[in-house]
Amino acid sequence: MEQQDTQAKKGGLLASTLVVSAMTLLSRVLGLVRDVVLARLLGASAGTDAFFVAFRIPNFLRRLFAEGAFNQAFVPVLSEYRSRSRDEGHLAASKLLIDRVAGTLGGVLVLVTVLGVIGAPLLIWVFAPGFGDDPHKRQLAVEMLRLTFPYLFFIALTAFSGAILNTWNRFAVPAFTPVLLNLSLIGSALLLAPHFAEGRMAVALAWGVLIAGVVQLMFQLPFLARLSLMPVPRMAWRDEGVRKILRLMAPALFGVSVSQINLLLDTVLASMLETGSVTWLYYSDRLTELPLGVFAIAIGTVILPSLSSKHANASPDAFSRTLDWGLRLVLLIGVPAALALAVIAEPLLSTLFNHGEFSANDVLRSAQSLRAYSVGLVAFMLIKILAPGFYARQDTRTPVKIGIIAMVANMVLNLILIWPLAHAGLALATSLAAWLNGGLLYIGLRRSGAYTPGQGWLAHWLRLLVAGATMAGTIYFMARQAQVWLHGPLTDRIVWLTLIVVAGVAVYLLTLVIVGLRPRHLRR
Structure with missing residues (x-):
């Protein structure tokens, strides 16, 4: 991973983007495998509804506070301190900021996590009021939320660690980390779920979420240590850098995470x-x-x-x-x-x-x-x-x-x-x-x-519209030719979908080349 980051730094933003995209693609593919496993095991049942609610609440808070508002406030300030540290010839200012943010953030997360676990019934009532008509579904959701909510503590500190690595242009490790969540959930579905009673198998997934939070944080710490940036937490509410991050973070809670609030x-x-x-x-x-x-x-x-x-x-x-x-x-x-x-x-x-x-x-x-x-x-x-x-x-x-x-x-x-x-x-x-x-x-x-x-x-938009329309027509025609989607064998569906995807990508890229797109247009 460090070698990939070194190559990315030499290649600029596009190369760095490709590194992050490759790692994220691996995570998303495993995420699809995870969802296939969950769909096959549980379908669209009361247990899956309860688990998705119990997982979405801490996941929403993660995106809102950690990868959302906190990340967008922390990275600019840390970049400013890093620039100052370069001028001074050492990392003392940056390291001190990291230590103080780690202590302050960690203290807040402990408090929020304790309140979340205690208040799980209230949170389910607020975020899934319709579950009140089904006591079994509601009780499952409460039980699983008490397992998944501590995930917020670990994943927020993971996002904090990832923000530091990104600021030092180490993009591969944070981008790879979500793979561990998918592996944990797949393992929980296949290995833990069979040990739970019928109707309670989804609880195994909640354990998988908690395990994933611990593993993801532990995975990133050695890479911080190699940069001599391993946080030594210190509570520092009055620190200038911490206060600046908090001032930027408070309004950013809405600005950067509106889509997550809407999904919730x-x-x-x-x-x-x-x-x-x-x-x-x-x-x-x-x-x-x-x-x-x-x-x-x-x-x-x-x-x-x-x-x-x-x-x-x-x-x-x-x-x-x-x-x-x-x-x-x-x-x-x-x-x-x-x-x-x-x-x-x-x-x-x-x-x-x-x-x-x-x-x-x-x-x-x-x-x-x-x-x-x-x-x-x-x-x-x-x-x-x-x-x-x-x-x-x-x-x-x-x-x-x-x-x-x-x-x-x-x-x-x-x-x-x-x-x-x-x-x-x-x-x-x-x-x-x-x-x-x-x-x-x-x-x-x-x-x-x-x-x-x-x-x-103007030329960019015209290329996109022509290539997009050509691709859409191609895959629509191919999808209509196959009559296997709802009742055909799975192997036939996989073959047809692979052909459609490959043809769609090929037609789109070929059309872009025909209408004038060249590699130089992708470089900053």
Whole structure:
């Protein structure tokens, strides 16, 4: 992994992005394997609904506080301290900040974790009120939340460690770490679940989450030690750097994590719908997360330290060019990914999940919400690039205003669309709110002068539209030719889906070349 990071540093942002994307792709592929195992073992049952709620609550807090607001506030400040340390010729200032943040963050996490475990029944009542009609489902959710909530403590410190490594351009280790979560859940499903009684097998997954949190943190610590950055926790609420991070973090809670809040609201409302609704949303969201995590989050992870450094060094032109590069690259991936998810929703879900306890009806219902999420996929991806443009400049006020607007819009759209479209309406509301969020972020960057589009955008859009339309037509035609998706043998589905994916990628890339895209267009 260190060798990959060294090569990435020599190759610039694109090479670093490819390293993160490769590691994230491995994690997402294993995540799909995990979901296939869970779907086969448990289907869309009360146990899976309860587990996904119990896992989503600490996972939501992780993304909100650790990888969301905290990460976006911590990295710019740490980059500033690192630049200062370079000038002084030693790492003392950076190391002291790391120690004090570790102690302060760790203390807060201990308190939050204790409160979460004690208040598990209240949290389930708040975030899954519909479970009150099914005492068994509610009790399962409470029991599993008490196992999964401590995951927040370990994974938040893991994200803290990963932010340090990213700031020192060590991207491979943090990107690989989520693989351990998927391996833990797969192992728990296959090895622990059979030892639990019927109807309680999902509890094994909650144990898997807790184990994964410990393993992920332990995995990253040796790499921090090699950089002489192993934290020695010190409580320091009054430290200038800690206070600055807290000031930036407070409003960033809304600005960077609106999409996660919206997804959690979906879970709350879905818990009031028929059994299976939470699970259908989960599996469709998981497929949406594949391109989002592999590409958009990878690019956003790589450019945040770069943008922070350019802001610290007063390089506005380089700052704008880096954002421009990130937007072009994410659209190059996001447009075909969104089209593919919409066009071949049933083939994807059927091939991956339609066996064991996951029925044909589950495929069709999940496909409805997957298409709704695909409407907003490009917006989800753009937000991952646009938001760092604010946080790298230590501007947290603008994103929070935009986040509140988008969140209110999502709530209103949820109430409007849930009646005619049920769970799919919740997904569509999230997508539309994401477009509002992304659009306002873009306008804010333009108005502030932080971002000015470079040359060639018209040609870039034309290439994307022509290549995307050609690809969509190709995979639609191929998917219609196969009659195996809901009732055919699994091997036939795998063969057909592989052919469709390979053909779609080949047609898209070939069309891009024909219409004039060249490797130089991908370099910053």
